[in-house]
Amino acid sequence: MVNSKIGGIGFYVPEKRVTNHDLAGVMDTSDEWIQERTGIVERRYAQKHKESTATMGVKAAEIAIERAGITAKDVDFIIFATLSPDYYFPGSGVLLQRAMGMNGIGALDIRNQCSGFIYGLSIADQFVKTGMYKNVLLVGSEFHSCGLDFTTRGRNVTAIFGDGAGAAIIQPTEEEGKGILSTHLHADGEHAEKLAYINPGCHGGVHLGTEKFGYPEQEFGGMWLTEKMIADEDLYPHMEGKHVFKFAVVKFPEVIMEALQKNGYQPEDIDMLVPHQANLRISQFVQRGLGLPDEKVYNNIQRYGNTTAASIPIALCEALEEGKIKEGDLVCLAAFGSGFTWGSALIRW
Numbered sequence: 271m272v273n274s275k276i277g278g279i280g281f282y283v284p285e286k287r288v289t290n291h292d293l294a295g296v297m298d299t300s301d302e303w304i305q306e307r308t309g310i311v312e313r314r315y316a317q318k319h320k321e322s323t324a325t326m327g328v329k330a331a332e333i334a335i336e337r338a339g340i341t342a343k344d345v346d347f348i349i350f351a352t353l354s355p356d357y358y359f360p361g362s363g364v365l366l367q368r369a370m371g372m373n374g375i376g377a378l379d380i381r382n383q384c385s386g387f388i389y390g391l392s393i394a395d396q397f398v399k400t401g402m403y404k405n406v407l408l409v410g411s412e413f414h415s416c417g418l419d420f421t422t423r424g425r426n427v428t429a430i431f432g433d434g435a436g437a438a439i440i441q442p443t444e445e446e447g448k449g450i451l452s453t454h455l456h457a458d459g460e461h462a463e464k465l466a467y468i469n470p471g472c473h474g475g476v477h478l479g480t481e482k483f484g485y486p487e488q489e490f491g492g493m494w495l496t497e498k499m500i501a502d503e504d505l506y507p508h509m510e511g512k513h514v515f516k517f518a519v520v521k522f523p524e525v526i527m528e529a530l531q532k533n534g535y536q537p538e539d540i541d542m543l544v545p546h547q548a549n550l551r552i553s554q555f556v557q558r559g560l561g562l563p564d565e566k567v568y569n570n571i572q573r574y575g576n577t578t579a580a581s582i583p584i585a586l587c588e589a590l591e592e593g594k595i596k597e598g599d600l601v602c603l604a605a606f607g608s609g610f611t612w613g614s615a616l617i618r619w
Contacts, residue, residue: 273449274398276617277405277441278340280333281584282326283314283434283574288415293429298422304429309550313432313575315415322356324365326435327411330583331370338439340405342370345439347403348377349394351386351410351579353467353608354417355379366409384546384607385455386410386579387436391603391615392453394440404442410579411435417467419506427507430549432575436583448618454528455613456521465514465608467507515552521612522556526604529616535600540566542595546605547571547581556604568594578607595619 289312290301304310316326327350335342350363357365361379382389387410394406414431418424443449522545530536537560545553550571557567568589577584582603589595599619606612 272399272401272442272444273451274395274440275443275449276438278334278336278338278439279437279583279587279590280330280335280337281434281436281580281587282329282333283432283577283584284316284321284326286315286317287312288315288432290429293420293425296420297425297428299425299429307549307551308430309554309569309572310430310575311572313573314434316413316433318416321413322365323352323354323411323413323435324356324362324369326413326433327352327362327366327409327437328369330411330435330437330580331366331407331409334407334437334439338405338441340439342372345370345372345405345407346375347394347397347406348372348375349390349406349408350377350379351382351390351408352379352412353381353383353386353578354413362411363409382579382607382611383609384548384576384578384581385605385609385611385613387582388453388603388605388613388615389455389611391438391440391450392455392613395450395453398440398442401442406440407437408440408583409435409437410581410583412578412580414578417507424506426511427509430576432577434574434577434580434584436580436587438583438586451616451618452529452532453613453615454525454532455611456525457609457611459609461513461517461610462608463508464510465508465610515549517610518548518552518606519555519559521606521610522552522604523559525606525612525614526556526560526602529602529604529614533616535616537561539600540602541599542589543567543602543604544582544586544589545569545603546578546607547574547585548576548606552606565594581605
Protein backbone atom coordinates (compact mmCIF):
# COMPACT_ATOMS: atom_id res chain seq x y z
CA MET A 271 0.00 0.00 0.00
CA VAL A 272 1.14 3.53 -0.77
CA ASN A 273 1.79 5.57 2.37
CA SER A 274 1.24 9.28 2.78
CA LYS A 275 3.85 11.81 3.86
CA ILE A 276 4.09 15.47 4.76
CA GLY A 277 5.58 16.80 1.54
CA GLY A 278 5.82 20.43 2.61
CA ILE A 279 5.00 22.49 5.69
CA GLY A 280 4.79 26.18 6.52
CA PHE A 281 3.53 28.54 9.17
CA TYR A 282 2.59 32.17 9.71
CA VAL A 283 2.31 34.18 12.91
CA PRO A 284 1.29 37.86 13.05
CA GLU A 285 3.90 40.52 13.69
CA LYS A 286 2.30 41.96 16.83
CA ARG A 287 3.90 40.58 19.99
CA VAL A 288 1.88 40.77 23.20
CA THR A 289 3.92 40.06 26.32
CA ASN A 290 2.73 39.05 29.76
CA HIS A 291 3.65 42.56 30.90
CA ASP A 292 1.29 43.96 28.25
CA LEU A 293 -1.56 41.85 29.64
CA ALA A 294 -0.69 42.97 33.16
CA GLY A 295 -1.44 46.49 32.00
CA VAL A 296 -5.11 45.70 31.38
CA MET A 297 -5.89 42.99 33.96
CA ASP A 298 -4.79 41.82 37.39
CA THR A 299 -2.00 39.43 36.43
CA SER A 300 1.78 39.35 36.17
CA ASP A 301 4.56 37.87 34.09
CA GLU A 302 5.55 35.66 37.02
CA TRP A 303 1.97 34.38 37.52
CA ILE A 304 1.50 33.49 33.85
CA GLN A 305 4.92 31.87 33.39
CA GLU A 306 4.57 29.80 36.55
CA ARG A 307 1.24 28.33 35.41
CA THR A 308 1.70 28.06 31.65
CA GLY A 309 5.32 28.73 30.65
CA ILE A 310 4.13 31.44 28.24
CA VAL A 311 6.16 34.65 27.88
CA GLU A 312 4.46 36.21 24.86
CA ARG A 313 1.97 35.50 22.10
CA ARG A 314 1.06 37.00 18.70
CA TYR A 315 -2.14 38.88 17.85
CA ALA A 316 -3.49 39.37 14.36
CA GLN A 317 -4.51 42.80 13.04
CA LYS A 318 -8.26 43.22 13.37
CA HIS A 319 -10.01 44.10 10.10
CA LYS A 320 -6.78 43.40 8.19
CA GLU A 321 -6.14 39.74 8.99
CA SER A 322 -8.44 36.80 9.54
CA THR A 323 -8.37 33.06 10.19
CA ALA A 324 -8.53 32.45 6.43
CA THR A 325 -5.90 35.04 5.42
CA MET A 326 -3.42 33.66 7.94
CA GLY A 327 -4.17 30.18 6.63
CA VAL A 328 -3.42 31.35 3.09
CA LYS A 329 0.02 32.65 4.11
CA ALA A 330 0.94 29.37 5.80
CA ALA A 331 -0.45 27.38 2.85
CA GLU A 332 1.61 29.31 0.30
CA ILE A 333 4.81 28.31 2.11
CA ALA A 334 3.77 24.66 2.44
CA ILE A 335 2.84 24.46 -1.24
CA GLU A 336 6.15 25.94 -2.36
CA ARG A 337 8.15 23.59 -0.12
CA ALA A 338 6.21 20.62 -1.46
CA GLY A 339 7.36 21.51 -4.96
CA ILE A 340 3.86 22.01 -6.34
CA THR A 341 1.55 24.91 -7.19
CA ALA A 342 -1.88 25.84 -5.86
CA LYS A 343 -3.38 24.32 -9.03
CA ASP A 344 -1.98 20.92 -8.03
CA VAL A 345 -3.92 20.82 -4.74
CA ASP A 346 -6.96 18.57 -5.13
CA PHE A 347 -8.53 18.74 -1.65
CA ILE A 348 -8.55 21.16 1.32
CA ILE A 349 -8.99 20.36 5.00
CA PHE A 350 -9.31 23.42 7.25
CA ALA A 351 -9.18 23.00 11.04
CA THR A 352 -10.18 25.90 13.30
CA LEU A 353 -12.29 26.85 16.30
CA SER A 354 -12.34 30.51 15.21
CA PRO A 355 -13.78 30.60 11.67
CA ASP A 356 -14.20 33.88 9.82
CA TYR A 357 -17.96 33.38 9.64
CA TYR A 358 -20.48 31.31 11.61
CA PHE A 359 -20.98 29.77 8.16
CA PRO A 360 -19.66 29.04 5.59
CA GLY A 361 -16.40 27.60 6.88
CA SER A 362 -12.99 29.14 6.32
CA GLY A 363 -11.99 26.38 3.88
CA VAL A 364 -13.93 27.91 0.98
CA LEU A 365 -12.58 31.38 1.81
CA LEU A 366 -9.03 30.08 1.56
CA GLN A 367 -9.98 28.21 -1.61
CA ARG A 368 -11.34 31.40 -3.20
CA ALA A 369 -8.30 33.45 -2.19
CA MET A 370 -5.89 30.87 -3.64
CA GLY A 371 -7.77 30.25 -6.89
CA MET A 372 -8.52 26.59 -6.18
CA ASN A 373 -12.17 26.74 -7.16
CA GLY A 374 -13.91 23.45 -7.81
CA ILE A 375 -12.01 21.17 -5.45
CA GLY A 376 -13.51 19.92 -2.17
CA ALA A 377 -13.05 21.91 1.02
CA LEU A 378 -13.72 20.24 4.36
CA ASP A 379 -13.92 22.24 7.59
CA ILE A 380 -13.37 20.36 10.85
CA ARG A 381 -14.03 21.53 14.40
CA ASN A 382 -11.79 19.50 16.68
CA GLN A 383 -10.12 22.44 18.38
CA CYS A 384 -6.66 21.63 19.76
CA SER A 385 -6.77 18.18 18.15
CA GLY A 386 -7.78 19.61 14.78
CA PHE A 387 -4.47 19.12 13.00
CA ILE A 388 -4.18 15.48 14.12
CA TYR A 389 -7.77 14.77 13.08
CA GLY A 390 -7.15 16.49 9.74
CA LEU A 391 -3.90 14.59 9.24
CA SER A 392 -5.73 11.31 9.78
CA ILE A 393 -8.39 12.26 7.22
CA ALA A 394 -5.79 13.36 4.68
CA ASP A 395 -3.82 10.16 5.29
CA GLN A 396 -6.82 8.01 4.38
CA PHE A 397 -7.59 10.02 1.24
CA VAL A 398 -4.02 9.70 -0.02
CA LYS A 399 -3.60 6.02 0.90
CA THR A 400 -6.76 5.08 -0.99
CA GLY A 401 -5.59 7.01 -4.05
CA MET A 402 -8.51 9.42 -3.98
CA TYR A 403 -6.27 12.51 -3.78
CA LYS A 404 -2.58 13.19 -4.39
CA ASN A 405 -2.08 16.62 -2.85
CA VAL A 406 -4.19 17.39 0.20
CA LEU A 407 -3.77 20.83 1.76
CA LEU A 408 -4.21 20.64 5.53
CA VAL A 409 -4.51 23.97 7.36
CA GLY A 410 -4.81 24.81 11.05
CA SER A 411 -5.45 28.49 11.71
CA GLU A 412 -6.72 30.48 14.70
CA PHE A 413 -7.69 34.09 15.43
CA HIS A 414 -8.25 33.85 19.19
CA SER A 415 -7.57 37.43 20.18
CA CYS A 416 -10.83 38.70 18.65
CA GLY A 417 -12.90 36.68 21.14
CA LEU A 418 -11.04 36.91 24.44
CA ASP A 419 -12.02 38.72 27.63
CA PHE A 420 -9.35 41.34 28.38
CA THR A 421 -10.40 41.92 31.98
CA THR A 422 -9.31 40.26 35.21
CA ARG A 423 -12.40 38.04 34.93
CA GLY A 424 -10.97 36.41 31.80
CA ARG A 425 -7.28 36.26 32.69
CA ASN A 426 -7.10 32.46 33.14
CA VAL A 427 -8.12 31.94 29.51
CA THR A 428 -6.84 35.10 27.85
CA ALA A 429 -3.27 34.64 29.10
CA ILE A 430 -3.01 31.31 27.31
CA PHE A 431 -4.11 31.88 23.72
CA GLY A 432 -2.44 33.41 20.68
CA ASP A 433 -3.05 33.74 16.93
CA GLY A 434 -1.34 31.97 14.05
CA ALA A 435 -1.58 29.40 11.27
CA GLY A 436 0.21 26.30 10.06
CA ALA A 437 -0.26 24.24 6.90
CA ALA A 438 0.99 21.03 5.34
CA ILE A 439 0.74 19.22 2.02
CA ILE A 440 0.00 15.52 2.39
CA GLN A 441 1.25 13.47 -0.57
CA PRO A 442 1.79 9.80 -1.47
CA THR A 443 5.16 8.12 -0.99
CA GLU A 444 6.33 4.74 -2.20
CA GLU A 445 9.36 4.65 0.11
CA GLU A 446 8.88 1.58 2.25
CA GLY A 447 8.56 2.33 5.95
CA LYS A 448 8.43 6.10 5.39
CA GLY A 449 5.65 8.61 5.95
CA ILE A 450 2.65 8.49 8.27
CA LEU A 451 2.77 5.11 9.99
CA SER A 452 -0.51 5.42 11.90
CA THR A 453 -2.96 7.90 13.42
CA HIS A 454 -5.14 7.46 16.51
CA LEU A 455 -8.23 9.53 17.33
CA HIS A 456 -10.39 9.69 20.48
CA ALA A 457 -13.10 11.81 22.10
CA ASP A 458 -15.11 12.00 25.32
CA GLY A 459 -18.12 14.32 25.22
CA GLU A 460 -18.85 13.77 28.92
CA HIS A 461 -16.58 16.73 29.65
CA ALA A 462 -17.68 19.04 26.83
CA GLU A 463 -18.61 22.04 29.00
CA LYS A 464 -15.35 21.95 30.98
CA LEU A 465 -13.63 23.75 28.10
CA ALA A 466 -16.14 25.44 25.84
CA TYR A 467 -17.36 28.58 24.11
CA ILE A 468 -21.11 28.13 24.47
CA ASN A 469 -22.69 31.48 23.59
CA PRO A 470 -23.76 32.67 21.16
CA GLY A 471 -24.89 29.25 19.94
CA CYS A 472 -27.97 27.44 18.68
CA HIS A 473 -28.60 25.34 21.78
CA GLY A 474 -31.63 27.38 22.92
CA GLY A 475 -30.62 26.71 26.50
CA VAL A 476 -30.75 22.93 26.08
CA HIS A 477 -27.61 20.79 26.37
CA LEU A 478 -28.25 17.14 25.59
CA GLY A 479 -26.82 14.80 28.18
CA THR A 480 -25.87 17.48 30.72
CA GLU A 481 -28.80 17.08 33.11
CA LYS A 482 -26.78 14.96 35.53
CA PHE A 483 -24.16 17.71 35.78
CA GLY A 484 -26.77 20.25 36.88
CA TYR A 485 -26.20 22.78 34.12
CA PRO A 486 -29.09 25.26 34.26
CA GLU A 487 -31.26 25.95 31.24
CA GLN A 488 -30.92 29.45 29.83
CA GLU A 489 -34.15 31.22 29.05
CA PHE A 490 -32.68 33.33 26.29
CA GLY A 491 -30.09 31.02 24.70
CA GLY A 492 -29.60 31.22 20.95
CA MET A 493 -27.20 31.97 18.14
CA TRP A 494 -27.90 35.69 18.34
CA LEU A 495 -26.65 38.02 21.03
CA THR A 496 -29.26 38.79 23.66
CA GLU A 497 -29.44 41.30 26.47
CA LYS A 498 -29.30 38.44 28.98
CA MET A 499 -26.04 37.08 27.49
CA ILE A 500 -24.49 40.52 27.73
CA ALA A 501 -25.79 41.14 31.27
CA ASP A 502 -24.54 37.75 32.45
CA GLU A 503 -21.20 38.28 30.66
CA ASP A 504 -21.81 34.87 29.08
CA LEU A 505 -19.96 35.61 25.85
CA TYR A 506 -16.45 34.32 26.48
CA PRO A 507 -14.67 30.94 26.51
CA HIS A 508 -15.01 28.93 29.71
CA MET A 509 -12.25 26.69 31.05
CA GLU A 510 -11.97 24.68 34.25
CA GLY A 511 -8.19 24.57 34.19
CA LYS A 512 -7.56 21.98 36.91
CA HIS A 513 -10.01 19.52 35.38
CA VAL A 514 -8.49 19.96 31.92
CA PHE A 515 -4.95 19.53 33.25
CA LYS A 516 -5.79 16.31 35.13
CA PHE A 517 -7.46 14.77 32.09
CA ALA A 518 -4.75 15.90 29.67
CA VAL A 519 -1.81 14.44 31.59
CA VAL A 520 -3.53 11.04 31.45
CA LYS A 521 -4.68 11.04 27.83
CA PHE A 522 -1.52 12.55 26.31
CA PRO A 523 0.80 9.67 27.30
CA GLU A 524 -1.91 7.07 26.65
CA VAL A 525 -2.37 8.10 23.04
CA ILE A 526 1.39 8.43 22.48
CA MET A 527 1.91 4.90 23.78
CA GLU A 528 -0.96 3.70 21.60
CA ALA A 529 0.87 4.94 18.50
CA LEU A 530 4.19 3.47 19.60
CA GLN A 531 2.77 0.06 20.48
CA LYS A 532 0.82 -0.11 17.22
CA ASN A 533 4.12 0.14 15.34
CA GLY A 534 6.33 -1.89 17.68
CA TYR A 535 8.24 0.99 19.28
CA GLN A 536 9.06 2.22 22.78
CA PRO A 537 9.34 5.82 24.05
CA GLU A 538 13.13 5.74 23.74
CA ASP A 539 12.74 5.14 19.98
CA ILE A 540 11.18 8.58 19.48
CA ASP A 541 13.55 11.08 17.87
CA MET A 542 11.18 14.03 18.27
CA LEU A 543 7.88 14.47 20.13
CA VAL A 544 5.87 17.49 19.00
CA PRO A 545 2.98 17.91 21.44
CA HIS A 546 0.12 20.35 21.02
CA GLN A 547 1.24 23.52 22.76
CA ALA A 548 -1.52 23.67 25.39
CA ASN A 549 0.54 24.41 28.47
CA LEU A 550 4.27 23.98 29.03
CA ARG A 551 3.58 22.33 32.38
CA ILE A 552 1.49 19.63 30.67
CA SER A 553 4.23 18.98 28.11
CA GLN A 554 6.86 18.74 30.84
CA PHE A 555 4.70 16.35 32.88
CA VAL A 556 4.22 14.09 29.85
CA GLN A 557 7.93 14.29 28.96
CA ARG A 558 8.96 13.15 32.43
CA GLY A 559 6.46 10.31 32.37
CA LEU A 560 7.84 9.01 29.08
CA GLY A 561 11.45 9.49 30.17
CA LEU A 562 12.35 11.70 27.19
CA PRO A 563 15.29 14.13 27.32
CA ASP A 564 14.77 17.81 26.46
CA GLU A 565 16.32 17.42 23.00
CA LYS A 566 13.58 14.97 22.02
CA VAL A 567 10.63 17.25 22.81
CA TYR A 568 9.86 20.46 20.93
CA ASN A 569 8.07 23.30 22.70
CA ASN A 570 7.48 26.83 21.48
CA ILE A 571 4.47 27.85 23.58
CA GLN A 572 6.79 30.31 25.34
CA ARG A 573 6.76 32.49 22.18
CA TYR A 574 3.32 31.90 20.69
CA GLY A 575 0.97 30.76 23.43
CA ASN A 576 -1.66 28.16 22.63
CA THR A 577 -2.71 28.45 18.98
CA THR A 578 -4.97 25.35 19.17
CA ALA A 579 -5.33 23.82 15.68
CA ALA A 580 -2.27 25.74 14.47
CA SER A 581 0.08 24.78 17.30
CA ILE A 582 1.35 21.41 16.03
CA PRO A 583 2.11 22.53 12.45
CA ILE A 584 3.79 25.70 13.73
CA ALA A 585 5.96 23.72 16.16
CA LEU A 586 6.68 20.95 13.62
CA CYS A 587 7.72 23.50 11.00
CA GLU A 588 10.02 25.33 13.42
CA ALA A 589 11.62 22.07 14.53
CA LEU A 590 12.35 21.22 10.89
CA GLU A 591 13.71 24.69 10.11
CA GLU A 592 16.02 24.44 13.12
CA GLY A 593 17.38 21.08 11.95
CA LYS A 594 15.95 19.19 14.92
CA ILE A 595 14.13 16.71 12.66
CA LYS A 596 16.12 14.84 10.01
CA GLU A 597 15.28 12.33 7.32
CA GLY A 598 14.62 8.93 8.84
CA ASP A 599 13.69 10.30 12.27
CA LEU A 600 10.74 8.85 14.16
CA VAL A 601 8.42 11.76 14.91
CA CYS A 602 5.40 11.59 17.17
CA LEU A 603 2.65 14.23 17.16
CA ALA A 604 0.08 14.33 19.96
CA ALA A 605 -2.78 16.62 20.95
CA PHE A 606 -5.49 17.03 23.56
CA GLY A 607 -8.20 19.66 23.76
CA SER A 608 -11.80 20.79 24.02
CA GLY A 609 -14.43 18.18 23.42
CA PHE A 610 -12.60 16.47 24.98
CA THR A 611 -10.74 15.21 21.92
CA TRP A 612 -7.26 13.75 21.69
CA GLY A 613 -5.09 11.97 19.15
CA SER A 614 -1.63 11.06 17.96
CA ALA A 615 0.28 10.36 14.78
CA LEU A 616 3.55 8.49 14.29
CA ILE A 617 5.66 9.48 11.30
CA ARG A 618 8.90 8.12 9.85
CA TRP A 619 10.34 11.29 8.34
